[in-house]
Amino acid sequence: MATIRDVAKLAGVSVATISRFLNKNGYVNEDTKLKVEQAIKTLQYEPNAIARGLAGRKTGTIALIFPDITNPFFAELARAVEDVARMYGYTVILCNSDNQADKEQTYIKVLKQRYVDGILFASYNLRSDDVEALKNEKIPLVMLDRAPRDASCSVVSSKHLEGAQMAVQHLMDVGCKKIAHIYGPQETVTGRERLIGYEQSVKHLPWYSPSLVEPGYFRVDGGMAAVENLMQRHPDIDGIFAGNDTMALGALKKLQRMGLHVPDQVALCGFDGIDLTLIVEPEITTVSQPIYDMGMLSTRLLIKKIEGDIKEEQTHLFDVKLITRGSTERKRNDE
Amino acid sequence: MATIRDVAKLAGVSVATISRFLNKNGYVNEDTKLKVEQAIKTLQYEPNAIARGLAGRKTGTIALIFPDITNPFFAELARAVEDVARMYGYTVILCNSDNQADKEQTYIKVLKQRYVDGILFASYNLRSDDVEALKNEKIPLVMLDRAPRDASCSVVSSKHLEGAQMAVQHLMDVGCKKIAHIYGPQETVTGRERLIGYEQSVKHLPWYSPSLVEPGYFRVDGGMAAVENLMQRHPDIDGIFAGNDTMALGALKKLQRMGLHVPDQVALCGFDGIDLTLIVEPEITTVSQPIYDMGMLSTRLLIKKIEGDIKEEQTHLFDVKLITRGSTERKRNDE
DNA sequence: AGAAAGTATGTAACCGGTTACACATTATTT
DNA sequence: AAATAATGTGTAACCGGTTACATACTTTCT
Numbered sequence: 137m138a139t140i141r142d143v144a145k146l147a148g149v150s151v152a153t154i155s156r157f158l159n160k161n162g163y164v165n166e167d168t169k170l171k172v173e174q175a176i177k178t179l180q181y182e183p184n185a186i187a188r189g190l191a192g193r194k195t196g197t198i199a200l201i202f203p204d205i206t207n208p209f210f211a212e213l214a215r216a217v218e219d220v221a222r223m224y225g226y227t228v229i230l231c232n233s234d235n236q237a238d239k240e241q242t243y244i245k246v247l248k249q250r251y252v253d254g255i256l257f258a259s260y261n262l263r264s265d266d267v268e269a270l271k272n273e274k275i276p277l278v279m280l281d282r283a284p285r286d287a288s289c290s291v292v293s294s295k296h297l298e299g300a301q302m303a304v305q306h307l308m309d310v311g312c313k314k315i316a317h318i319y320g321p322q323e324t325v326t327g328r329e330r331l332i333g334y335e336q337s338v339k340h341l342p343w344y345s346p347s348l349v350e351p352g353y354f355r356v357d358g359g360m361a362a363v364e365n366l367m368q369r370h371p372d373i374d375g376i377f378a379g380n381d382t383m384a385l386g387a388l389k390k391l392q393r394m395g396l397h398v399p400d401q402v403a404l405c406g407f408d409g410i411d412l413t414l415i416v417e418p419e420i421t422t423v424s425q426p427i428y429d430m431g432m433l434s435t436r437l438l439i440k441k442i443e444g445d446i447k448e449e450q451t452h453l454f455d456v457k458l459i460t461r462g463s464t465e466r467k468r469n470d471e
Numbered sequence: 472m473a474t475i476r477d478v479a480k481l482a483g484v485s486v487a488t489i490s491r492f493l494n495k496n497g498y499v500n501e502d503t504k505l506k507v508e509q510a511i512k513t514l515q516y517e518p519n520a521i522a523r524g525l526a527g528r529k530t531g532t533i534a535l536i537f538p539d540i541t542n543p544f545f546a547e548l549a550r551a552v553e554d555v556a557r558m559y560g561y562t563v564i565l566c567n568s569d570n571q572a573d574k575e576q577t578y579i580k581v582l583k584q585r586y587v588d589g590i591l592f593a594s595y596n597l598r599s600d601d602v603e604a605l606k607n608e609k610i611p612l613v614m615l616d617r618a619p620r621d622a623s624c625s626v627v628s629s630k631h632l633e634g635a636q637m638a639v640q641h642l643m644d645v646g647c648k649k650i651a652h653i654y655g656p657q658e659t660v661t662g663r664e665r666l667i668g669y670e671q672s673v674k675h676l677p678w679y680s681p682s683l684v685e686p687g688y689f690r691v692d693g694g695m696a697a698v699e700n701l702m703q704r705h706p707d708i709d710g711i712f713a714g715n716d717t718m719a720l721g722a723l724k725k726l727q728r729m730g731l732h733v734p735d736q737v738a739l740c741g742f743d744g745i746d747l748t749l750i751v752e753p754e755i756t757t758v759s760q761p762i763y764d765m766g767m768l769s770t771r772l773l774i775k776k777i778e779g780d781i782k783e784e785q786t787h788l789f790d791v792k793l794i795t796r797g798s799t800e801r802k803r804n805d806e
Numbered sequence: 807a808g809a810a811a812g813t814a815t816g817t818a819a820c821c822g823g824t825t826a827c828a829c830a831t832t833a834t835t836t
Numbered sequence: 837a838a839a840t841a842a843t844g845t846g847t848a849a850c851c852g853g854t855t856a857c858a859t860a861c862t863t864t865c866t
Contacts, residue, residue: 137608139852150816155854162855163813185584186524187852190821195521200565204550206746211546215539218567227581230535230565232553246562249520273472356750385750392752411541415691415720416751417727474822485846490824497825498844522822525851813862824850835840 138179147175158183195251198438201231201243202258202280207382208410209427210258213280216431217256224439226253237261248273254438256280260323276441278434282325283451290441290449292434296326296407299423299456300333303377303405306421310464312375312403314343318352318362318387320379327354330379330407348373352383359386367394374402381406381413384420388463404463418462425456473514482510493518530586533773536566536578537593537615542717543745544762545593548615551766552591559774561588572596583608589773591615595658611776613769617660618786625776625784627769631661631742634758634791635668638712638740641756645799647710647738649678653687653697653722655714662689665714665742683708687718694721702729709737716741716748719755723798739798753797760791 144151149168156162157172164172175181189195200217202210218228229252231243240259244266247255255270258280267284270277278290307315317334320327331349338344350366352358359378363386366373376391378384384406388398396402398418406413409424433452440446479486484503491497492507499507510516524530535552537545553563564587566578575594579601582590590605593615602619605612618626642650652669655662666684673679685701687693694713698721701708711726713719719741723733731737733753741748744759768787775781 140854141852151853152817152855153815156815159854163815165814168814182580182584184525184586184852185581186521186530186586187821188854189521190519190525190823191852191854193821205540205553206543206546206550208541208543208546211541211543214565215541215567218540218565227585228565230549230553230563232550245517246520249517250562251519251521389750389752412747412750415724415747417724472822475824476822486823487825487847488845491845494824498842500844503844519822522851523824525853526822526824528851807866809865811862811864814860815858816860817856817858819856820854821852826847826849828847829845831842831844833840833842836838 137184138181140181140183142179143172143175143181146179147171189251193251194442195253196225197227197229197250197252198254198256198435198442199229199231199243199247199252200256200258201233201240203235203260204232205230208412209380209382209408212410212427213258213431216428217435220432220435220439226439233259235260241266244270248275253442254278256434256438258282260321276438278438278441280430280434288449290437291451292430292437292454293325293452294425294430294454295456296329297333297336299407299425299458300330300377301337302456302458303407303423304334304337306458306460306464307375307377307403307405310375310399310403310466314348314370314373315375315377316348316350316366316370316373318350318359318366318376318378318383320352320354320383324354327379334377345370352379352386354380354382356382356386356389359383360390361386363387363390363394367396376402376404378404378406381408381410381420381422384422384463385412385416388416388418388420399462399464399466403466409457409459413461418465421461421464422459423456424459426454430454472519473516475516475518477514478507478510478516481514482506524586528586529777530588531560532562532564532585532587533589533591533770533777534564534566534578534582534587535591535593536568536575538570538595539567540565543747544715544717544743547745547762548593548766551763552770555767555770555774561774568594570595576601579605583610588777589613591769591773593617595656611773613773613776615765615769623784625772626786627765627772627789628660628787629760629765629789630791631664632668632671634742634760634793635665635712636672637791637793638742638758639669639672641793641795641799642710642712642738642740645710645734645738645801649683649705649708650710650712651683651685651701651705651708653685653694653701653711653713653718655687655689655718659689662714669712680705687714687721689715689717691717691721691724694718695725696721698722698725698729702731711737711739713739713741716743716745716755716757719757719798720747720751723751723753723755734797734799734801738801744792744794748796753800756796756799757794758791759794761789765789 140151140154144154157164221228233239254276256278264284267289281293283291319331350362352362378387406420406422409422413420413422475486475489479489492499556563568574589611599619602624613625616628654666685697687697726733741755741757744757748755748757
């Protein structure tokens, strides 16, 4: 592998000139440029990114810390992040935290050692002092769907509360008279806000009861178990709002297994808008977040912070959209 | 951030000693070790991975190049790779190639610049000379589910042909009398071998016809379209072997939409064993590859090659396993 | 015309580690 | 007791870039 000194020698100039040429900073004479270009070509020179990183303390690397790539929501997010990163010449390091605080901490330590230029964080447990620590070390950070308590930092999220209310309203619109909610982990902003949205929408209604909510842990099996419990307690439930699509998929499966027709006997609505809602029959109505867009925007935001185009912290709240599908499409809208 | 020289000064020794201590190579006196440990602790010293990479030409980074993280098969693979990598102190760079040769080439170039220690490759188009080039540059490579034509290199794959035969046999065992196949891209080893397995199993049977196969492009919509075409040509098809689970999911959806009962009217079998086969009703029978294990093994293999524990190229062929589920569980086994 | 600003390039220190080599001391062989 | 081996440590070059600073020549301004 040729080095910058080889190129300098061949072109008959100093390494500084080569560096200036490569980074397009400082003056380089047109004739010199030609000579340098020629030398680079003949030597097939590629600048060494590691050396660059050491000298310039910029590695062209960003890290994505999130619970689990196996979760389709995060997979789509990761895809968006990588696409944007590649466009800007950055490389993405993948970190599955499983929402475990110790893994997150280990990653942060390792990432610092590796001089990552910035971190995109979509896991649960980042504490305010971690955020502060990163800030002190001048490592840009963007949080996805969760904001630390005290510390200020850039956040990209969407309107969970409003989305939950849209979901419940839609279920009522198609004629549901007793709507249950399967909620996600209350340590998460998403799980919490969607539950609150549900409660605000229904707590004043005559049929409401606190026993109409059941945890589903954002998992398929959680959704299945929740349906079982709910239907046992309230056999007359005719609408279910699941706190995310994964749980909705579990709910659908369980309902079908119990011989209940969806949507005629029980209508079902999820949240997130992952593609999997389309592979089942009936397809699942869902409140969709623009996942890919969220990934794109947060990555762009991060890169802008890295490159100094943005100094202040920003918050972006995306709109959500109700997508009605088979799981709430009733033949007769009785009432 | 403290550097190795700071630590050396505080401990009253030279940088070489610190380095020897950290890397556990060379002699270091026990008393000295204590002093160094103390200094490291008080300064909260963390060695800089970039500097290490530059000096030692080892970055502790491996790259995973594959088509698309959004595909659940690759997501699970990525998870396995990251898990193993983390255990060994490596970091994973994510590269979505979309099976486009130019993206693959760009990635390889970038990865070389970044001194990745090794590459795990699961995309289509790697040419033999690319493999040779990497070999010349001493960058270890492990291929997943595809082997280059001429060049020799380490390969991890599973028994696709045998698996396809198992699938077809199983469909016949449950009483299917006319079995179609939805095949994947013929540029892929997986798509090709599974098709061949199907053909070898059925071509001698009286009902066989070349029009019983239809492409599905390894996609859900491809599976749906294929079912539509197949059923139009042969309304008496009573068994479908899909070349992967994604297409099987599409097939199931289409069949249900056409009002055909699965498994009683048409039995269905997929290939891969991704978790999604469990979220639909009925659950889909599939020939499962040990995806997570394949990811683990290939990563271990790569790391061993990186660390010089293995010199020669190795090939691992995993066994596949038929997992029977609702989509082939017929009430009456007529015949 | 002389000062100031702009253009062009080179030297050498620096980023933060690793490691070959030299040297000194202590332990083991013969 | 001398030769040899093992242990312990330091010096300084090196990995391959970036960049502050110095220098010199042009061009523009007053």
